[in-house]
Amino acid sequence: MSLEALLFWVAAVGYGVATLLVASGLAFKKERLLSASTWVVVAAFASETLSIVARWTTSGRLPYVEDYENLLAGTWAIVLVYLIVVFVWPKTRAIGVVVLPFVLLSLGFAMTLSSDASPITPPYRSVWLGIHVMFAWATYAAYTAAAGLAIIELMKSRKKPLSEDSVLKNTPNIERLQELTFNMVAFGFLVNAVMIASGAIWAYELWGSYWRWDPVETWSLLTWLAFGFYMHARLTLGWRGPRLAWIAVGALFGVLMMFWGVQFAPTSYHLFRDLGGTMQMGGPQ
Amino acid sequence: MSARIWKFLSSAKLAAILIASLAALLVLSFLVPQKDIMPADQMAEWLALSPALAWVVLTLSLDHIFTSWWFLVLMGLLALNLTLCTVKRIQRRGRMHSAAPTSTPEHAWRAHVPLGPDALVDELRQVVPSAVVAESESGVTLAIRRGDAGFWGSVLMHAGLIAIMVGGVVSAATTFRGEMLLAEGQSVPDAAGSYLSVSALPRMGAGFGDFTVGMKRMTAEYEGNTVVDAVALMHVTEGGAEKDVKARVNYPLKVAGKSFLLQNSGHAVQLTVLSPERQILFDSFVNLANASPQGFTDTVNAGDLAVRLTSRPDASVPLNEPVRRSLAMMDPVVQVELYRNAQPLGAGAIKPGGSQDFEGYTVVIGDVRLWTRFLVRADKGLRIIYLAFAMIVVGIVLRFVDPDRHGFAAVSPAGGGSEVAVWGRTRYSRVPGREQRRLMNRIQTLKEREAE
Numbered sequence: 001m002s003l004e005a006l007l008f009w010v011a012a013v014g015y016g017v018a019t020l021l022v023a024s025g026l027a028f029k030k031e032r033l034l035s036a037s038t039w040v041v042v043a044a045f046a047s048e049t050l051s052i053v054a055r056w057t058t059s060g061r062l063p064y065v066e067d068y069e070n071l072l073a074g075t076w077a078i079v080l081v082y083l084i085v086v087f088v089w090p091k092t093r094a095i096g097v098v099v100l101p102f103v104l105l106s107l108g109f110a111m112t113l114s115s116d117a118s119p120i121t122p123p124y125r126s127v128w129l130g131i132h133v134m135f136a137w138a139t140y141a142a143y144t145a146a147a148g149l150a151i152i153e154l155m156k157s158r159k160k161p162l163s164e165d166s167v168l169k170n171t172p173n174i175e176r177l178q179e180l181t182f183n184m185v186a187f188g189f190l191v192n193a194v195m196i197a198s199g200a201i202w203a204y205e206l207w208g209s210y211w212r213w214d215p216v217e218t219w220s221l222l223t224w225l226a227f228g229f230y231m232h233a234r235l236t237l238g239w240r241g242p243r244l245a246w247i248a249v250g251a252l253f254g255v256l257m258m259f260w261g262v263q264f265a266p267t268s269y270h271l272f273r274d275l276g277g278t279m280q281m282g283g284p285q
Numbered sequence: 286m287s288a289r290i291w292k293f294l295s296s297a298k299l300a301a302i303l304i305a306s307l308a309a310l311l312v313l314s315f316l317v318p319q320k321d322i323m324p325a326d327q328m329a330e331w332l333a334l335s336p337a338l339a340w341v342v343l344t345l346s347l348d349h350i351f352t353s354w355w356f357l358v359l360m361g362l363l364a365l366n367l368t369l370c371t372v373k374r375i376q377r378r379g380r381m382h383s384a385a386p387t388s389t390p391e392h393a394w395r396a397h398v399p400l401g402p403d404a405l406v407d408e409l410r411q412v413v414p415s416a417v418v419a420e421s422e423s424g425v426t427l428a429i430r431r432g433d434a435g436f437w438g439s440v441l442m443h444a445g446l447i448a449i450m451v452g453g454v455v456s457a458a459t460t461f462r463g464e465m466l467l468a469e470g471q472s473v474p475d476a477a478g479s480y481l482s483v484s485a486l487p488r489m490g491a492g493f494g495d496f497t498v499g500m501k502r503m504t505a506e507y508e509g510n511t512v513v514d515a516v517a518l519m520h521v522t523e524g525g526a527e528k529d530v531k532a533r534v535n536y537p538l539k540v541a542g543k544s545f546l547l548q549n550s551g552h553a554v555q556l557t558v559l560s561p562e563r564q565i566l567f568d569s570f571v572n573l574a575n576a577s578p579q580g581f582t583d584t585v586n587a588g589d590l591a592v593r594l595t596s597r598p599d600a601s602v603p604l605n606e607p608v609r610r611s612l613a614m615m616d617p618v619v620q621v622e623l624y625r626n627a628q629p630l631g632a633g634a635i636k637p638g639g640s641q642d643f644e645g646y647t648v649v650i651g652d653v654r655l656w657t658r659f660l661v662r663a664d665k666g667l668r669i670i671y672l673a674f675a676m677i678v679v680g681i682v683l684r685f686v687d688p689d690r691h692g693f694a695a696v697s698p699a700g701g702g703s704e705v706a707v708w709g710r711t712r713y714s715r716v717p718g719r720e721q722r723r724l725m726n727r728i729q730t731l732k733e734r735e736a737e
């Protein structure tokens with residue numbers, strides 16, 4: 001087993017343990033388990049970072065080319081934002097109940113796509129692609145954190161009052177949670193826009209078309225519209241409370257489709273295994 | 286009547302309906318294969334699964350949702366609605382700016398300060414010097430208005446969305462789509478006959494320009510057996526001026542509004558076939574169109590003859606071994622198989638500059654070069670689209686960095702001191718804005734100071 005693979009496995013196991021700790025903390029009302037989960041995530045995150053560095057060192061390039069690399073770096077970005085949120089607002093640790101399973105499943109999926117790092121082919125040699133991919137990671141991270149915060153809000157705003165020993169008692173009040181969710185959505189909305197714009201510019205320079213209604217393009221637009229609706233519902237229509245939180249949670253489906261759904265699309269320019277075909281061998285069509 | 290139409294067309298409700306419809310269509314486009322993306326044979330196979338479903342799909346144009354007339358109507362309505370909503374917002378903000386609050390809302394933050402109203406107002410004005418002071422019978426109101434950049438950012442973002450739709454229309458009307466194949470050393474004018482195919486001509490303006498484009502040399506760089514860089518040295522003649530420009534994948538050649546996007550390459554073979562009577566039966570470059578593990582292959586016909594050509598970049602690699610670096614021209618060789626009326630006349634390997642006789646017929650291989658396929662695009666809507674992207678991104682940044690907000694402090698005399706209420710009139714949040722927080726902090730400090 002290579003060092004990169006070993007570090008990857010340590011990270012995956014770490015996120016698995018942290019997921020169990022968060023779930024147990026919420027189920028058994030133990031604040032200490034939530035606290036412990038954060039430190040386990042820190043350790044797993046360090047291992048994942050080293051795994052990325054190991055791949056980077058081996059291939060001599062940033063890991064953004066293959067599906068496996070995108071999942072690896074994408075989950076890294078999601079955990080980074082998660083850690084920033086929980087260190088800045090420690091009371092929000094419970095969002096791990098959404099973020100960590102998402103990360104764990106993504107890494108599990110990445111394992112099925114794992115491959116040795118290959119040289120970077122001409123279609124991937126673009127500044128715009130680099131920007132596109134980095135902003136895609138930031139988008140996934142922001143929206144996942146927003147959905148996590150919205151879930152806590154939903155759990156806290158149930159009709160049945162929280163028991164005295166519930167760990168959710170220690171989370172920020174609902175108004176504060178709404179603010180944090182909104183801020184995360186706003187950030188996600190911005191980076192999502194940059195992701196779409198940079199992807200369009202790259203697509204034009206590579207394929208001569210800035211928009212082709214490709215399934216991933218379509219889902220990223222849908223997600224952007226869904227979070228745009230979230231913001232209009234709050235700012236223009238004055239919505240508050242669970243129905244707004246449900247939009248933040250529901251719109252995460254779009255992120256799932258962008259992140260994983262492409263694999264099930266009949267055809268897509270975002271299937272990285274297909275893209276490498278350009279500039280190798282081929283005939284006039 | 287016109288007021289009702291204006292109200293409906295500029296309503297957030299219509300925007301919600303249109304965006305929800307658009308979202309539903311986007312989901313539908315994921316479920317129903319789109320002919321722009323799916324290969325024709327797969328599309329036909331899918332439609333054959335259920336004739337009834339195929340009828341519905343074809344009748345409602347669901348196989349090309351994004352180019353159907355009703356999608357365009359939807360987008361047109363959305364553009365109109367967005368424009369009217371934005372205009373309405375600008376009007377409403379103007380009214381909001383000029384209107385002083387008539388009452389203190391319930392959610393306002395309140396405090397009693399043991400200071401007279403005039404002294405308190407003076408203290409508060411030091412915190413927010415730009416506040417507009419309005420006196421009324423009940424007391425004094427300080428109005429702080431901030432977030433002009435945020436407001437115009439929001440307008441800019443919505444204008445960007447409208448600009449994207451405008452750009453889309455301009456693109457549809459002005460786009461040029463073609464494919465061109467150039468061999469090393471070949472130069473052609475920008476004319477219909479120079480293209481392999483032209484799939485879209487602009488509905489407005491000329492489709493072709495007054496220039497020639499050629500490819501001097503094509504080089505591919507390998508790492509292992511993978512192409513890691515490919516550079517085409519292009520030669521352009523435009524308006525009497527000549528220049529050499531490099532084109533790469535992702536970095537197209539741009540000339541006279543057209544982009545030449547490098548796609549893929551193969552081998553071009555200069556072939557001459559002579560009859561036993563020394564008559565020329567074939568004399569031209571042949572772009573070998575098919576890639577195979579043995580090299581680039583194609584078959585050309587010359588009368589009752591058929592010549593099958595397989596070009597390999599390195600003669601030292603045995604024929605039974607697959608080609609690894611197909612574009613790295615080392616010591617090229619062409620495997621020739623000659624047939625007459627489908628009967629084989631012979632086969633042999635010929636290097637550039639060489640020839641071979643096959644039962645009286647002579648096959649000459651003059652040269653082996655690389656051809657490159659370019660997608661050629663022109664799109665006058667592109668600049669509008671890029672500008673729209675910039676407007677959207679800048680607009681969102683401004684919107685959230687400096688949100689549009691109104692803060693108020695109402696001071697009235699009460700019990701030997703003053704009653705003060707602080708609140709905001711921002712839609713962003715009821716959490717106090719920066720100015721409100723500064724006012725509340727100062728009031729708290731004043732209370733503590735006076736209490737001491």
